[in-house]
Amino acid sequence: MAALAGRVSVLLALAFVCPACTTLATGPDWTGGGLETIGPARAAEREAVEERERQRLARLPTRIGARHILVMHQRSQQRPENVTRTREEAKKKAEECLRALRSGAAWESVVTECSDEPGAAERGGDLGQFERGAMVKAFSDAAFELQINEISEVVETAYGFHIIQRTE
Secondary structure, eight states: HHHHHHHHHHHHHHHHHHHHHHHHOOOOGGHHHHHHHHHHHHHHHHHHHHHHHHHHHHHSSEEEEEEEEOOOTOEEEEEEEETOOHHHHHHHHHHHHHHHHHHOHHHHHHHHOOOTTTTHHTTTTTEEEEETTSSSSHHHHHHHHTTTBOOOOOOOEEEEEEEEEEEE
């Protein structure tokens, strides 16, 4: 009996100090909100975002033509052995090349001067036509957002830094 009286006094002391603690301990009254109301709202919000993205992608073409300038660095995938610049140096060079293009420099001369991609100078960086998803995601996303003849900002992929121009 003394043990029961001790437990009751602890519960009474808890109820006095922290009324919410006894509610949590004695009943499910606390379950009426939280995830029960937030969960469906978050799911609806996520579905709305996904639907907007589907609609945005449906408005974009499924196939485009583009050309690019690729500035590689030491950690670039498939880089030629003669590419020894750091990532920071490569980004700076790509930004300088973009500024030159935006200042009116001819695409072909900038490709010849800047692109590290083997054979890029001979073909003017032309990639021909390709479908969405044929290129790495960051490149594809940037290329498909461009209008015909528009030049992208500098885009980074595992291959280095690209300047992309949509051609068709």
